[in-house]
Amino acid sequence: xxxxxxxxxxxxxxxxxxxxxxxxxxxxxxxxxxxxxxxxxxxxxxxxxxxxxxxxxxxxxxxxxxxxxxxxxxxxxxxxxxxxxxxxxxxxxxxxxxxxxxxxxxxxxxxxxxxxxxxxxxxxxxxxxxxxxxxxxxxxxxxxxxxxxxxxxxxxxxxx
Amino acid sequence: xxxxxxxxxxxxxxxxxxxxxxxxxxxxxxxxxxxxxxxxxxxxxxxxxxxxxxxxxxxxxxxxxxxxxxxxxxxxxxxxxxxxxxxxxxxxxxxxxxxxxxxxxxxxxxxxxxxxxxxxxxxxxxxxxxxxxxxxxxxxxxxxxxxxxxxxxxxxxxxxxxxxxxxxxxxxxxxxxxxxxxxxxxxxxxxxxxxxxxxxxxxxxxxxxxxxxxxxxxxxxxxxxxxxxxxxxxxxxxxxxxxxxxxxxxxxxxxxxxxxxxxxxxxxxxxxxxxxxxxxxxxxxxxxxxxxxxxxxxxxxxxxxxxxxxxxxxxxxxxxxxxxxxxxxxxxxxxxxxxxxxxxxxxxxxxxxxxxxxxxxxxxxxxxxxxxxxxxxxxxxxxxxxxxxxxxxxxxxxxxxxxxxxxxxxxxxxxxxxxxxxxxxxxxxxxxxxxxxxxxxxxxxxxxxxxxxxxxxxxxxxxxxxxxxxxxxxxxxxxxxxxxxxxxxxxxxxxxxxxxxxxxxxxxxxxxxxxxxxxxxxxxxxxxxxxxxxxxxxxxxxxxxxxxxxxxxxxxxxxxxxxxxxxxxxxxxxxxxxxxxxxxxxxxxxxxxxxxxxxxxxxxxxxxxxxxxxxxxxxxxxxxxxxxxxxxxxxxxxxxxxxxxxxxxxxxxxxxxxxxxxxxxxxxxxxxxxxxxxxxxxxxxxxxxxxxxxxxxxxxxxxxxxxxxxxxxxxxxxxxxxxxxxxxxxxxxxxxxxxxxxxxxxxxxxxxxxxxxxxxxxxxxxxxxxxxxx
Numbered sequence: 001x002x003x004x005x006x007x008x009x010x011x012x013x014x015x016x017x018x019x020x021x022x023x024x025x026x027x028x029x030x031x032x033x034x035x036x037x038x039x040x041x042x043x044x045x046x047x048x049x050x051x052x053x054x055x056x057x058x059x060x061x062x063x064x065x066x067x068x069x070x071x072x073x074x075x076x077x078x079x080x081x082x083x084x085x086x087x088x089x090x091x092x093x094x095x096x097x098x099x100x101x102x103x104x105x106x107x108x109x110x111x112x113x114x115x116x117x118x119x120x121x122x123x124x125x126x127x128x129x130x131x132x133x134x135x136x137x138x139x140x141x142x143x144x145x146x147x148x149x150x151x152x153x154x155x156x157x158x159x160x
Numbered sequence: 161x162x163x164x165x166x167x168x169x170x171x172x173x174x175x176x177x178x179x180x181x182x183x184x185x186x187x188x189x190x191x192x193x194x195x196x197x198x199x200x201x202x203x204x205x206x207x208x209x210x211x212x213x214x215x216x217x218x219x220x221x222x223x224x225x226x227x228x229x230x231x232x233x234x235x236x237x238x239x240x241x242x243x244x245x246x247x248x249x250x251x252x253x254x255x256x257x258x259x260x261x262x263x264x265x266x267x268x269x270x271x272x273x274x275x276x277x278x279x280x281x282x283x284x285x286x287x288x289x290x291x292x293x294x295x296x297x298x299x300x301x302x303x304x305x306x307x308x309x310x311x312x313x314x315x316x317x318x319x320x321x322x323x324x325x326x327x328x329x330x331x332x333x334x335x336x337x338x339x340x341x342x343x344x345x346x347x348x349x350x351x352x353x354x355x356x357x358x359x360x361x362x363x364x365x366x367x368x369x370x371x372x373x374x375x376x377x378x379x380x381x382x383x384x385x386x387x388x389x390x391x392x393x394x395x396x397x398x399x400x401x402x403x404x405x406x407x408x409x410x411x412x413x414x415x416x417x418x419x420x421x422x423x424x425x426x427x428x429x430x431x432x433x434x435x436x437x438x439x440x441x442x443x444x445x446x447x448x449x450x451x452x453x454x455x456x457x458x459x460x461x462x463x464x465x466x467x468x469x470x471x472x473x474x475x476x477x478x479x480x481x482x483x484x485x486x487x488x489x490x491x492x493x494x495x496x497x498x499x500x501x502x503x504x505x506x507x508x509x510x511x512x513x514x515x516x517x518x519x520x521x522x523x524x525x526x527x528x529x530x531x532x533x534x535x536x537x538x539x540x541x542x543x544x545x546x547x548x549x550x551x552x553x554x555x556x557x558x559x560x561x562x563x564x565x566x567x568x569x570x571x572x573x574x575x576x577x578x579x580x581x582x583x584x585x586x587x588x589x590x591x592x593x594x595x596x597x598x599x600x601x602x603x604x605x606x607x608x609x610x611x612x613x614x615x616x617x618x619x620x621x622x623x624x625x626x627x628x629x630x631x632x633x634x635x636x637x638x639x640x641x642x643x644x645x646x647x648x649x650x651x652x653x654x655x656x657x658x659x660x661x662x663x664x665x666x667x668x669x670x671x672x673x674x675x676x677x678x679x680x681x682x683x684x685x686x687x688x689x690x691x692x693x694x695x696x697x698x699x700x701x702x703x704x705x706x707x708x709x710x711x712x713x714x715x716x717x718x719x720x721x722x723x724x725x726x727x728x729x730x731x732x733x734x735x736x737x738x739x740x741x742x743x744x745x746x747x748x749x750x751x752x753x754x755x756x757x758x759x760x761x762x763x764x765x766x767x768x769x770x771x772x773x774x775x776x777x778x779x780x781x782x783x784x785x786x787x788x789x790x791x792x793x794x795x796x797x798x799x800x801x802x803x804x805x806x807x808x809x810x811x812x813x814x815x816x817x818x819x820x821x822x823x824x825x826x827x828x829x830x831x832x833x834x835x836x837x838x839x840x841x842x843x844x845x846x847x848x849x850x851x852x853x854x855x856x857x858x859x860x861x862x863x864x865x866x867x868x869x870x871x872x873x874x875x876x877x878x879x880x881x882x883x884x885x886x887x888x889x890x891x892x893x894x895x896x897x898x899x900x901x902x903x904x905x906x907x908x909x910x911x912x913x914x915x916x917x918x919x920x921x922x923x924x925x926x927x928x929x930x931x932x933x934x
Contacts (some may be wrong), residue, residue: 038181
């Protein structure tokens with residue numbers, strides 16, 4: 001039978017303890033064991049970035065990390081950014097600037113940018129483009145995403 | 161129309177849910193008792209299946225069943241029905257849901273493993289072994305046409321599916337009298353789908369009835385229903401097909417796939433829900449692509465640079481099957497003569513089988529290929545005559561005073577194609593002005609001072625949109641005063657909900673927040689065709705307008721009885737019907753809907769029919785033609801061959817804009833797809849048909865770090881061919897983009913540059929050319 005381990009981690013501010021198969025990657029764990037289907041899988045080889053989440057403050061591809069490696073970690077997923085009726089400023093900026101179409105790459109884009117803006121409050125458009133160069137979007141041509149990220153950065157600075 | 165919403169940059173109704181991670185894509189759906197499927201696929205491009213050994217796999221943990229096609233014999237058998245039959249295809253060249261005795265490309269499904277988890281299914285799939293006799297394979301369409309080429313299908317003589325021809329005028333006579341003739345050969349490669357969501361299917365039999373529900377990541381849920389019902393010999397009423405949130409389509413998800421059938425068959429055989437989610441490596445070998453066309457063409461033109469005629473032959477790689485008939489090559493043919501008023505055209509396209517994944521339309525279908533041929537020819541003529549590239553186009557365009565312009569070509573139903581409206585020269589002039597073509601020589605000099613080669617490219621196009629026959633819509637006001645729109649038109653990110661709600665909100669005088677849209681569920685609307693060919697704004701948009709106007713008229717009629725006022729004295733605002741100038745004399749749309757829902761013992765106001773609702777099917781009986789011109793600048797590093805698109809300007813006319821945010825998003829995404837075709841995307845096979853580019857390290861997609869900002873300027877020439885004056889916008893960005901970028905690359909390479917007749921163009925290719933020039 002498959003090998004399992006018990007892990008304890010914080011997901012979106014809530015402590016979770018689960019028995020997981022050692023071979024299950026973190027994205028499958030979040031989606032299947034915790035029902036957090038906002039994290040998407042686009043390539044499962046670490047290029048497309050759709051599965052990006054924040055682990056201990058850094059943007060991480062959850063398809064390239066085993067769930068057991070997240071034992072003790074603090075994890076944030078798109079579900080933590082804002083709710084349908086109370087979107088975060090970054091999420092709102094995505095809508096205002098048409099930074100999403102099909103929405104499939106969107107959670108990964110949001111988490112990459114969220115992690116980036118926390119460390120880089122005054123980015124240029126080129127900085128944003130570099131920051132999301134590990135997130136593929138087939139729909140938008142990226143420009144709306146860049147504009148949304150810049151607008152969100154402006155708003156954050158205004159608040160700070 | 162009061163136009164409160166139509167034309168405004170309304171934020172999309174789709175967004176909040178998708179942004180909050182609350183989208184519902186196929187893989188997000190989990191049903192009780194659901195099994196997970198993994199396919200066992202062909203590892204060779206051509207082979208005869210002698211035997212399958214699944215004995216060990218069957219003993220592995222969690223395995224519920226392992227099926228091959230023979231296991232489904234009691235339910236259904238035989239090849240899948242063709243989606244688009246064509247007289248040239250006498251015997252359909254379609255897949256079996258699972259291969260029976262022969263596999264014709266790497267990735268073709270042979271068996272399906274059902275297990276408690278996806279991981280268990282994949283483990284067991286790896287343990288299934290085959291006895292396959294290798295047969296010779298053919299991996300490119302030119303080789304496939306050779307006399308001694310091995311057959312792609314062992315039972316089928318020859319690899320030529322057929323030759324389609326089209327044209328008009330007396331080509332021989334025009335060429336015989338022409339001032340000048342040039343001949344060129346083009347090798348055009350377009351990649352695959354690469355929607356960020358791969359395909360996925362869930363089939364769920366109803367425990368209490370014979371009904372089967374299928375969730376599928378598809379552009380064509382109604383086509384899946386039609387063909388699956390036919391295959392299962394069921395009535396369509398016992399089959400419900402739903403496309404939930406779909407993570408991009410771009411053409412290939414318009415097909416009906418063997419996996420959709422195999423998963424339905426497995427679910428019926430087991431009496432349990434079954435889910436299959438395509439992974440990215442499967443997407444590379446089992447989702448249709450576009451790949452190669454080779455064009456050998458002659459162009460006749462005057463000394464003054466007017467294009468007079470084009471003649472030639474194309475060899476089209478159709479892959480191992482023709483699930484979608486000849487739609488892709490036929491679209492290449494139908495895209496002539498582009499924006500140009502030619503005296504004659506004579507084109508033939510050889511549609512050829514290869515032992516590779518089938519080809520079907522990818523964003524733009526083959527329109528970008530035809531645009532590449534025509535635009536490159538325009539540049540070629542300009543270079544030959546030493547005249548500006550824009551001048552050849554100006555002298556060759558269909559002029560605004562000739563609209564509507566009958567091109568000489570025929571539509572799929574045999575009717576003559578005519579361009580409805582537009583000013584092609586104006587679009588080109590505007591593109592040149594906006595990119596500041598006059599200032600280009602100075603910018604080129606500045607780039608040269610930095611050691612870089614700067615080039616300016618231009619390309620023009622037309623796009624046929626609004627393909628017949630219809631997408632219908634029902635607009636209904638509920639007793640709660642809310643408005644629901646139901647349509648068959650499936651969405652894969654285009655923002656249909658928002659634009660359809662904008663149209664209905666204006667027609668009914670309601671707040672857009674009170675409108676909800678249901679689509680792509682055969683249980684919610686009776687008929688649908690497909691989200692393809694930039695057709696939904698024209699077809700579904702017009703149907704919503706017509707249905708909403710009917711509802712409005714019915715509401716006014718009912719209100720005139722309820723308020724005892726003449727219809728002419730009524731107005732609708734914010735969901736309330738008022739008697740103009742009489743405060744307090746009013747009734748809400750919700751109250752009218754309640755009255756028209758009926759109460760026991762009471763007749764309806766004015767003896768109207770029940771239900772404050774109407775359905776319309778706008779008949780899209782003639783194509784509407786969007787058009788545009790693009791201009792871009794490309795900077796090349798001569799040391800490395802690195803190519804950067806540094807500026808990109810689009811001038812685009814898709815008639816009236818329903819929502820500029822959505823239209824510009826379509827254009828930008830389309831342009832970037834075209835830049836990917838020009839510079840990055842290449843699906844590579846070896847000579848035995850083994851795919852060599854099956855991950856995103858080997859197959860490159862455009863990334864944010866390499867893409868420019870794309871500047872868009874609209875011209876709005878309302879189409880006279882539908883009630884809302886719109887033309888489609890889904891592919892106009894892609895169609896000229898590769899031609900525009902290649903035009904700029906050739907310009908950057910300067911005097912002595914080779915004529916570039918291919919794409920994608922890699923940095924290696926650039927350095928080869930530069931080395932050859934020095």
